[in-house]
Amino acid sequence: MTPLDEVRALVLSHCIRGPVVSLPLMDARGLVLAEPVVSAENVPPFANTAVDGYAVRASDVAHVPVELRVIDEVAAGAVAQLPVSEGTAIRIMTGAPIPDGCDAIVMVEDTERVGDDGVRILKSVPVTSGIRDAGSDVEAGAVVFEPGVIVTPMVEGVLSSINARTVPVVWRPRVGVISTGDELVDDGSPLQKGQIRESNRKMLLRLVDESGAEAIDLGIIRDNEEDLEDTLRKATSRGMVDALITSGGVSMGDYDVVKAVLGRIAEMHWFQIAMKPAKPFAFGTMPGVGETMVPIFGLPGNPVSSLMSFELIARPAIRTMMGMPHAFRPRVTAIVDEDVNRGVDGKTHFDRVHASWRSDGRVHVRRTGPQGSHQLASTAVANAIMAVPDGTGVKAGDEVTVTFLGPDAGPVAG
Ligand code: AMP
Numbered sequence: 001m002t003p004l005d006e007v008r009a010l011v012l013s014h015c016i017r018g019p020v021v022s023l024p025l026m027d028a029r030g031l032v033l034a035e036p037v038v039s040a041e042n043v044p045p046f047a048n049t050a051v052d053g054y055a056v057r058a059s060d061v062a063h064v065p066v067e068l069r070v071i072d073e074v075a076a077g078a079v080a081q082l083p084v085s086e087g088t089a090i091r092i093m094t095g096a097p098i099p100d101g102c103d104a105i106v107m108v109e110d111t112e113r114v115g116d117d118g119v120r121i122l123k124s125v126p127v128t129s130g131i132r133d134a135g136s137d138v139e140a141g142a143v144v145f146e147p148g149v150i151v152t153p154m155v156e157g158v159l160s161s162i163n164a165r166t167v168p169v170v171w172r173p174r175v176g177v178i179s180t181g182d183e184l185v186d187d188g189s190p191l192q193k194g195q196i197r198e199s200n201r202k203m204l205l206r207l208v209d210e211s212g213a214e215a216i217d218l219g220i221i222r223d224n225e226e227d228l229e230d231t232l233r234k235a236t237s238r239g240m241v242d243a244l245i246t247s248g249g250v251s252m253g254d255y256d257v258v259k260a261v262l263g264r265i266a267e268m269h270w271f272q273i274a275m276k277p278a279k280p281f282a283f284g285t286m287p288g289v290g291e292t293m294v295p296i297f298g299l300p301g302n303p304v305s306s307l308m309s310f311e312l313i314a315r316p317a318i319r320t321m322m323g324m325p326h327a328f329r330p331r332v333t334a335i336v337d338e339d340v341n342r343g344v345d346g347k348t349h350f351d352r353v354h355a356s357w358r359s360d361g362r363v364h365v366r367r368t369g370p371q372g373s374h375q376l377a378s379t380a381v382a383n384a385i386m387a388v389p390d391g392t393g394v395k396a397g398d399e400v401t402v403t404f405l406g407p408d409a410g411p412v413a414g
């Protein structure tokens with residue numbers, strides 16, 4: 001058996017960062033900026049008011065209360081027609097450009113309307129109060145983002161604010177997903193004896209999407225060597241995919257056709273990883289278009305094993321291909337709240353747990369249910385994976401290493 005870290009190091013060494021592409025902003029979601037982004041524009045583009053109120057001369061309101069004549073009104077998107085002069089004010093709404101002649105804004109809460117065209121100012125304000133300068137968010141000519149920044153919704157907001165129509169990012173690899181097995185049924189028809197519903201492919205397609213890559217559904221392949229070889233060759237030689245994930249057929253069974261086919265057409269490494277679940281795992285490369293090599297992740301078919309080898313190996317590899325500054329999920333030291341007994345077998349056991357912050361400021365975990373490699377239902381409601389090192393187990397109160405699953409799977413108070 002090979003330790004997980006060794007397997008991962010080998011896999012990651014073959015999964016290099018992909019090319020830089022220039023994409024329309026709307027297509028760059030979740031990708032990594034590959035070059036510094038310099039703003040051509042000031043944000044905000046002009047000085048404007050941060051509050052609803054009155055544009056005044058600070059010297060006119062040095063002694064309060066004082067009454068000023070309201071000579072104009074300006075909303076966001078409009079421009080005042082008159083300058084503010086001594087003894088006058090202009091009613092102004094948030095985001096409207098600062099009128100000429102004024103040097104401060106008094107919040108509407110600090111005023112009282114007097115008749116049709118007057119306002120009583122109740123509070124003095126210093127010069128520049130309430131004014132947002134042009135370029136006070138982003139200055140024209142400045143570097144807004146360095147390479148390595150991920151295009152999050154917030155970054156997308158900033159890039160929109162500076163009119164970045166296209167952005168240089170590390171590619172979004174297309175990852176093909178194939179399920180293998182004669183027993184798999186996907187069309188809703190009644191199950192014949194020996195058949196099961198296909199589930200891994202759907203889960204893996206979504207996991208690929210969630211990792212930020214683009215999932216390509218290559219369907220279910222029966223345990224038939226020609227069909228599998230044909231599908232793999234087509235997908236790679238026609239440039240349909242930049243990486244491949246197969247589910248099933250990599251263990252010791254007689255019908256493990258993935259093993260037979262990949263052994264023939266790809267440069268493969270076959271592993272028995274020192275972990276439970278997901279001991280069997282395969283990784284390799286096969287030629288793609290031109291000089292490219294397509295990484296192949298051969299995941300075991302048991303649903304929990306499939307998930308675990310995706311999470312612990314394939315996902316960090318895909319994220320490395322995407323140039324992610326953090327290819328791995330967040331990991332913390334947590335407290336386990338129950339005894340977890342196990343036997344010595346040379347493996348790290350990865351149990352699925354619910355993790356939550358407690359009032360002691362620590363993350364606490366508990367297993368979500370049965371831990372068999374086919375029992376996806378209890379795994380599906382876990383928000384983290386707990387590593388139980390080889391040995392006889394851990395006791396309630398012990399510290400364990402926990403890896404969070406998914407962006408919304410952070411600990412919740414409880
Ligand atoms: P295998 O790795 O092909 O030997 O499969 C191991 C176990 O996982 C068997 O019980 C399979 O029926 C099951 N399995 C394989 N592929 C899938 C799949 N795509 N969806 C659900 N279960 C699967």
Ligand code: MG
Pocket residue numbers: 180181182248249301
């Ligand atoms: Mg199979």
